[in-house]
Amino acid sequence: MIQRSGVEVRLENLVRRYGTVTALDGLSLTIAPGELVALLGPSGCGKTTALRLLAGLEEADGGRVVVAGKDVTGLPTNRRNVGMVFQAYSLFPHMVAWENVAFGLQMRKVGTEERKKRALEALELVGLGRVANRYANQMSGGQQQRVALARALAIRPQVLLLDEPLSALDAKVRARLRDEIRRIQLEVGITTLFVTHDQEEALAIADRVGVMQLGRLEQLGPPTLVYTRPATPFVAEFVGLTNRLAGTVKGGSVEVRGVQLPLVQPDIADGPATALVRPEAVTLIGRGDAEEGPLVGTVLTVAFLGAVSRVTVDLGDTTVLAQMPTSAASQHPAGTKVRLELRSDPVLIQREEPVSTAS
Amino acid sequence: MTVAGSPAVATRVGRPLLGGRRFSLDWVGVLPFFAYVGIFLLLPTAVVGIGAFFNADGSFTLDNYAHLSRSYVFKATITTTLLSLVTALGGAFFGALLAYAIVTGNPHGMLRRLVVSASGVLAQFGGVTLAFAFIASIGSAGFVYLFAQSHGFDYYAHGIWLFELSGVALVYLYFQIPLMVLVFLPALDGIKPQWREATESLGGNTWHYWRYIAGPILFPSFIGAVLLLFANSFSAYATVNALINQGSPVLSQQIAAAISSEVGAAEPGFAKAIAIEMIVIVTVVTILYTLLQRRTARWL
Amino acid sequence: MAVATRSVQRTRRIKLQVFRIVVFALAAVFFLIPLAAMVEFSTRGINGERTLEYWTSIVQYPDMIKAIIASVQLALITSVAMLVLLVPTMVWVRLKLPQLSRIVEFVCLLPLTIPAIVLVTGLFPMYIWLGTNVSDSILTLAFAYVVLVLPYCYRAIDAGLGAIDVKTLSEAARSLGASWLTVMWRVIVPNISNAILNATLLSVALVLGEYTVANVLLYSNLQVELVHLGRANAGVSIAVAVASLMFAFVLLVGIAFVGGRRRRTQSEAVTNLGKGPVQGSAG
Numbered sequence: 032m033i034q035r036s037g038v039e040v041r042l043e044n045l046v047r048r049y050g051t052v053t054a055l056d057g058l059s060l061t062i063a064p065g066e067l068v069a070l071l072g073p074s075g076c077g078k079t080t081a082l083r084l085l086a087g088l089e090e091a092d093g094g095r096v097v098v099a100g101k102d103v104t105g106l107p108t109n110r111r112n113v114g115m116v117f118q119a120y121s122l123f124p125h126m127v128a129w130e131n132v133a134f135g136l137q138m139r140k141v142g143t144e145e146r147k148k149r150a151l152e153a154l155e156l157v158g159l160g161r162v163a164n165r166y167a168n169q170m171s172g173g174q175q176q177r178v179a180l181a182r183a184l185a186i187r188p189q190v191l192l193l194d195e196p197l198s199a200l201d202a203k204v205r206a207r208l209r210d211e212i213r214r215i216q217l218e219v220g221i222t223t224l225f226v227t228h229d230q231e232e233a234l235a236i237a238d239r240v241g242v243m244q245l246g247r248l249e250q251l252g253p254p255t256l257v258y259t260r261p262a263t264p265f266v267a268e269f270v271g272l273t274n275r276l277a278g279t280v281k282g283g284s285v286e287v288r289g290v291q292l293p294l295v296q297p298d299i300a301d302g303p304a305t306a307l308v309r310p311e312a313v314t315l316i317g318r319g320d321a322e323e324g325p326l327v328g329t330v331l332t333v334a335f336l337g338a339v340s341r342v343t344v345d346l347g348d349t350t351v352l353a354q355m356p357t358s359a360a361s362q363h364p365a366g367t368k369v370r371l372e373l374r375s376d377p378v379l380i381q382r383e384e385p386v387s388t389a390s
Numbered sequence: 391m392t393v394a395g396s397p398a399v400a401t402r403v404g405r406p407l408l409g410g411r412r413f414s415l416d417w418v419g420v421l422p423f424f425a426y427v428g429i430f431l432l433l434p435t436a437v438v439g440i441g442a443f444f445n446a447d448g449s450f451t452l453d454n455y456a457h458l459s460r461s462y463v464f465k466a467t468i469t470t471t472l473l474s475l476v477t478a479l480g481g482a483f484f485g486a487l488l489a490y491a492i493v494t495g496n497p498h499g500m501l502r503r504l505v506v507s508a509s510g511v512l513a514q515f516g517g518v519t520l521a522f523a524f525i526a527s528i529g530s531a532g533f534v535y536l537f538a539q540s541h542g543f544d545y546y547a548h549g550i551w552l553f554e555l556s557g558v559a560l561v562y563l564y565f566q567i568p569l570m571v572l573v574f575l576p577a578l579d580g581i582k583p584q585w586r587e588a589t590e591s592l593g594g595n596t597w598h599y600w601r602y603i604a605g606p607i608l609f610p611s612f613i614g615a616v617l618l619l620f621a622n623s624f625s626a627y628a629t630v631n632a633l634i635n636q637g638s639p640v641l642s643q644q645i646a647a648a649i650s651s652e653v654g655a656a657e658p659g660f661a662k663a664i665a666i667e668m669i670v671i672v673t674v675v676t677i678l679y680t681l682l683q684r685r686t687a688r689w690l
Numbered sequence: 691m692a693v694a695t696r697s698v699q700r701t702r703r704i705k706l707q708v709f710r711i712v713v714f715a716l717a718a719v720f721f722l723i724p725l726a727a728m729v730e731f732s733t734r735g736i737n738g739e740r741t742l743e744y745w746t747s748i749v750q751y752p753d754m755i756k757a758i759i760a761s762v763q764l765a766l767i768t769s770v771a772m773l774v775l776l777v778p779t780m781v782w783v784r785l786k787l788p789q790l791s792r793i794v795e796f797v798c799l800l801p802l803t804i805p806a807i808v809l810v811t812g813l814f815p816m817y818i819w820l821g822t823n824v825s826d827s828i829l830t831l832a833f834a835y836v837v838l839v840l841p842y843c844y845r846a847i848d849a850g851l852g853a854i855d856v857k858t859l860s861e862a863a864r865s866l867g868a869s870w871l872t873v874m875w876r877v878i879v880p881n882i883s884n885a886i887l888n889a890t891l892l893s894v895a896l897v898l899g900e901y902t903v904a905n906v907l908l909y910s911n912l913q914v915e916l917v918h919l920g921r922a923n924a925g926v927s928i929a930v931a932v933a934s935l936m937f938a939f940v941l942l943v944g945i946a947f948v949g950g951r952r953r954r955t956q957s958e959a960v961t962n963l964g965k966g967p968v969q970g971s972a973g
Contacts, residue, residue, distance in 0.1 A: 086587075086591060087590075088587055088590070088591075089699075090699055090700075107590070107698035107699070108587070108590035108591055109589075109590045109591070109592075109593045109594055109595055110593075111591075112593075113591055114591065115587070115588065115591040117584050117587070117588065119584070120582045120584045120585075121582075121584040121585065121587075121588045122588075123585060123588070123603055123607075124607065125603075125606050125607050134589075134592055134594075134602070135592035135593055137602070138592055138593035138594045138598060139593055182588075182592070183591075186592060186593065192591075416782075416786040416787055417787070419778070419779070419782040419786065419787075420779055420782060420783060420787060420790060420794075422775065422779070423775055423776070423779040423794070424797075426775055426836070427797050427837070427840075430813070430833050430834060430836070430837050431797070431800060431801065431804070431809070431837045431840075433812070433816070434809055434810075434811075434812025434813045434816065435804055435808075435809070435812055436812070437811075437812040437815065437816075438808055438811050438812040441812075487713055488713055488714075488717050490713075491709065491710045491713040491714060491717075494706060494710060495710065503943065503947065504943060507939065507942035507943045508721070508939060508942075510888075510891060510892060510895060510942050511895050511935065511938045511939045511942055512721065513895075514892075514895040514896050514898075514899040514938075515899055515935065516899060516901075517899065517901040517913055517917075518901070518913070518916060518917045518920060519728070519913070519916060519928070519931040519935075520724070522728070522920065522924075522927075522928060522931070523724035523725065523727055523728045523931075524724050524727075526724070526727035526728060526730070526731045526928070527723050527724045527726070527727030528723075532727060533727065533730065534723060534727075564720075564721070564724065567717075567720075576849075596702070618802070621802055621803065622802070624805070625802075625805030625806065625807070627805070627806065627807045627902050628901040628902055628905075628913070632917075642805060642807045645807050645808065645811065646807060646906070649811065649906075661811060662811060665805075665807070665808040665811055668805055668808060669803060669804055669805075669808060672802075672803045672804075672805070673803050676799065676802065676803045680796075
């Protein structure tokens with residue numbers, strides 16, 4: 032595949048309504064050339080709608096789509112030169128793998144010999160040269176998605192669009208394929224929009240992550256930033272795990288169970304609030320001392336997750352989730368009395384009752 | 391659908407028989423079915439097949455099959471084949487259009503349910519009542535004809551074709567089209583919307599979509615449906631008999647005539663021979679149908 | 691420069707709607723006119739007035755009434771017999787003898803290959819024997835009718851069984867202590883009720899419309915009697931024909947309606963099951 036630099040993609044104030052439901056409420060987003068942006072959110076948040084508007088599969092009720100400086104908002108899909116990978120079922124069942132991949136080239140009037148050659152090249156790029164003559168129902172889910180990726184890239188599109196491409200696959204296949212997709216994307220240098228509801232996926236491969244809820248972008252930024260400095264409570268709770276601890280804000284920091292923690296946004300009025308604390312900011316100390324205090328409790332469960340473990344501690348009036356390397360967790364089996372230490376990472380504050388994040 | 395039985399729950403009751411092979415009692419479960427079918431389907435067919443080899447006096451003969459070359463039987467074979475072909479293709483074409491119109495609507499909507507239910511009823515509607523319905527509507531005393539005639543369009547000016555093969559073909563369409571809808575709708579349901587969207591994202595337009603994707607995928611099912619319609623039309627009796635009762639132009643009428651006529655009394659095996667000829671033709675068509683289904687299964 | 695309006699999708703949608711309207715209109719004309727003609731004929735009075743005389747006088751033709759009753763009984767018997775024969779067999783084959791499924795399918799398709807006129811030719815001697823030795827009731831036609839409905843009912847039930855996981859359901863029931871009868875009656879059948887209704891409907895429609903076999907075997911079912919009466923009094927004959935069509939149609943629509951409601955509540959239950967607390971603190 033030829034290495035080339037990507038193009039800039041701009042979504043400007045996109046609005047999309049279905050009857051009384053507003054799927055997209057003025058979404059604006061710029062994807063830099065060669066960048067991979069992941070749109071992350073629960074079902075119904077509008078991420079797929081945004082992708083389909085970019086693809087031209089649906090019409091916007093307002094706003095513009097600009098690709099490489101050209102306004103394509105009115106263009107039908109087949110004139111937009113986008114490469115698209117769907118969640119499932121998108122391979123043509125009556126064509127073998129290479130014919131599927133060559134189809135886009137056929138639409139561009141590439142000759143039979145040439146397009147077979149390029150199709151096989153694209154299959155090699157995704158590591159599937161040997162299944163070129165197989166039908167979709169003779170391949171595994173992971174292989175099918177790779178073929179779909181090859182098919183999307185074979186036409187040398189300006190933009191690559193992936194609509195939850197891994198959601199229908201097994202966990203192990205998902206992890207491997209996700210890294211593959213990122214590797215290929217970087218190699219080809221194509222501007223990419225990746226839609227998913229799996230926050231681990233988004234954090235793992237994106238240059239920037241856009242967290243969406245109810246048709247709006249809640250936060251857009253590099254994965255580390257979205258994770259460590261969530262802009263809203265929704266982001267804090269959707270991305271990674273969160274503990275909600277009652278506390279009091281005073282003078283630019285919040286006091287939680289006797290510990291002073293800095294704030295992500297220091298200029299907040301004093302008063303009671305809920306602090307959102309990451310499990311990995313919580314450490315366990317103690318070997319059954321007869322201590323008491325707001326941060327002393329009993330271990331309820333230890334969940335072994337391989338390299339890390341998650342420990343649930345009962346503090347009497349609330350439970351706290353702590354995450355640590357397994358070697359550390361093994362010193363505090365269930366039933367032991369422990370004391371918690373909260374690392375002084377900046378935390379997010381929530382004042383009102385949280386908006387329900389279940390959809 | 392092959393499924394490996396789970397040993398824990400499979401109730402394979404067996405007693406070791408010679409050499410330790412288990413005699414499975416599972417086969418008892420399907421005995422009623424095969425017994426019934428054996429008696430009421432296979433036996434009568436055998437009676438017909440074997441009876442064709444016998445004379446009125448019970449002696450063995452091949453004459454009955456030889457007489458199949460009689461001109462009127464030969465003519466009837468050609469006529470029936472042509473009629474079936476025309477109504478199969480016509481029914482398939484219009485039925486496919488109707489099925490497409492249905493499938494592009496709400497899959498749970500009232501319209502779809504109504505049309506599919508109506509198709510279920512009308513596919514079985516035939517015989518004298520259907521013939522009469524057509525006579526009453528487009529026949530020479532029917533209100534459609536009178537209406538057309540009063541507006542200057544006399545479509546019987548060159549003869550009343552309703553009682554000829556062309557009329558029969560039109561009447562046949564009345565149940566062929568609903569049958570096509572019933573048979574073809576599942577195939578249309580199997581078309582995934584992602585294929586259309588993928589085609590578009592790869593640069594194809596509507597024509598490309600039908601020419602390279604939907605058309606080839608639907609083709610085997612379509613031809614299969616045509617074959618089914620052909621078999622259905624070929625076997626029809628009551629409807630054509632109600633419209634044309636002189637001359638027995640169609641094979642099924644030939645059988646009925648051979649049973650009841652004097653010729654039939656003298657040659658009881660003849661009717662059976664014609665029947666066997668019909669079965670052979672329809673069997674060939676059905677075999678083609680199953681072969682086609684097998685081919686579709688390659689990538690389904 | 692961008693194309694002025696986003697007209698492509700809209701044009702396509704409009705073209706599709708026009709196509710659908712035209713097709714449905716033409717279909718309505720083609721299929722309703724003969725039916726309308728039948729209704730018109732059966733209500734045609736002496737001076738072109740509308741009359742229900744033919745309809746009301748149906749009861750004055752005892753042979754017709756007998757034929758109607760006989761056909762309805764036949765429809766019922768055939769449906770029940772078909773279900774009792776097919777459903778257990780098909781479930782059994784799926785669970786225990788999957789290698790036989792091809793054969794069963796072939797056998798069930800055979801009646802399509804063997805025209806009714808041929809079948810009745812072979813059944814003739816059998817029915818003579820039946821008539822003298824067992825019973826010459828018209829209800830014996832059910833034996834033949836079950837065979838005739840096999841192709842249609844097989845497909846309907848096969849579709850229903852294919853949509854549920856017969857193996858898992860029956861294994862679950864058996865592990866909880868159910869007998870095979872219970873499995874069949876209380877586990878499988880309720881879950882393919884739609885398919886069973888469809889199959890029943892197809893057989894009712896076929897039995898009510900059957901002419902050839904009854905005629906050759908010299909029984910007087912609905913269709914045979916319609917022809918007979920048609921020669922004497924066409925108006926009444928057509929009225930009965932319309933009635934039987936409407937009956938079958940109402941039945942079909944009614945069952946499709948009930949089946950649709952059932953399906954929707956079932957699928958709602960399943961979708962709600964899948965929506966657990968997915969996001970939020972659970973990561």
